[in-house]
Amino acid sequence: AQKVTQAQTEISVVEKEDVTLDCVYETRDTTYYLFWYKQPPSGELVFLIRRNSFDEQNEISGRYSWNFQKSTSSFNFTITASQVVDSAVYFCALIEYYGNNRLAFGKGNQVVVIP
Amino acid sequence: EAQVTQNPRYLITVTGKKLTVTCSQNMNHEYMSWYRQDPGLGLRQIYYSMNVEVTDKGDVPEGYKVSRKEKRNFPLILESPSPNQTSLYFCASSLSGRPGEQYFGPGTRLTVT
16 A cells, blocks of 8 residues: 655744755555645645656746655655745645545644744 | 535534534546544545445544435534544545546544543
8 A cells, every 4th residue: 555754743944944855655556646735724735736656857836846756756845945934734645546546645744934 | 616615614512423524526526535634643534435326445434434425525424423533624536537636625623522
């Protein structure tokens, strides 16, 4: 069964510092999708990015960037020049294309940006 | 507007009092799922449905029931809630064959005293 590991639980950074969140995944399928979600204190899940297993291109969106490395089964997320509004819980997740439509989530990273 | 709605958004109840959390989507999606989120555990799938009248257990189904009588609705039923079911619940939906496009509801925060 698929599994996602986010080793760091809580990360505190001072505003304007960069922060990288690690995500390591396990799956036997060759076709799958990886996601990052942000959960602000209000509780809703905010979709940030989706990557399919055939697309290893790294991506940058504003201050956010993602590094997908199939060779190490990792999909890491970096916030550059962090801001207080980045304080949230961030989840990495994986879904197998031929599975039961089950998203496997990591346990989440609590990011605290200190002004 | 494409969306998944959940009701209620917040609920405080007592042990043993049956309750239903509704989930509805307006995108004609075949797949629907329920997840619960607990601190330090991430989100875990409770039940899922691949289409009308087709449901199956996820990772943590104990204490929950679901039904899928219509394509758009997927209610989560707690017949006899207990305090360990205090959690944040999310409903999600997607099209068959498009697992990469998941839509989540806003969440329901349930407290069982």
